[in-house]
Amino acid sequence: MRHDIVEEIRVSGAELVDKVRNLVREGSIRRLVIINNKDEVVFELPLALGVAGVGGAFALAPILSSVAAYALFVNDTRILVERSRDAGNSNLNNGLSSHQDQGKANTHHTRSSASGRDPYEIDVDFEVLD
Structure with a gap:
């Protein structure tokens, strides 16, 4: 089972x-x-694909504008940030062995990585349950 980290941040409307x-750029x-x-x-806002970079800025423009419109009317807000503990490829292999050890499902992971040539290309991790 993947355990994520949840962080709470208090901000004013002007800082939102x-x-x-x-946070999205991280x-x-x-x-x-x-x-x-x-x-x-x-x-x-679910960010399962990890949108970042130049392409992410264009994709998130409507979202950020709606956050900005909301920020005009509030003074005190909280942001709950759910972060993945998976920092690299090593956790993909760990996740595979832990699923097989539990006997709940046979899994295999596929990783598609951006080549760096296209600014709109992003890294995506897929987990397929058999």
Whole structure:
């Protein structure tokens, strides 16, 4: 079972857009949740593909503009950041052996990596359950 790290960040409305933009650029973020001061979820952004770089900036422009519109009306918000513990390819092999040891499912992992030539190409990890 994959265990992710959840971090809570408190920001004011003026800092919200810059903080979200910086978090998305990190690339290790799996999900962002913006919560208002009444503990209501107002925005949730799954980032399973790890959008980053120039292509990510264009893809996230509508999302960041909606966060900016929300930020105009709030003073205190919290951002829940779910990060993946998987930092590299070594964890792909560890995940494979742990699934087989548990006997729950046979899994194999496929990794597609960006060649660096196309700015719109991204790295994607696929896990296929048999």
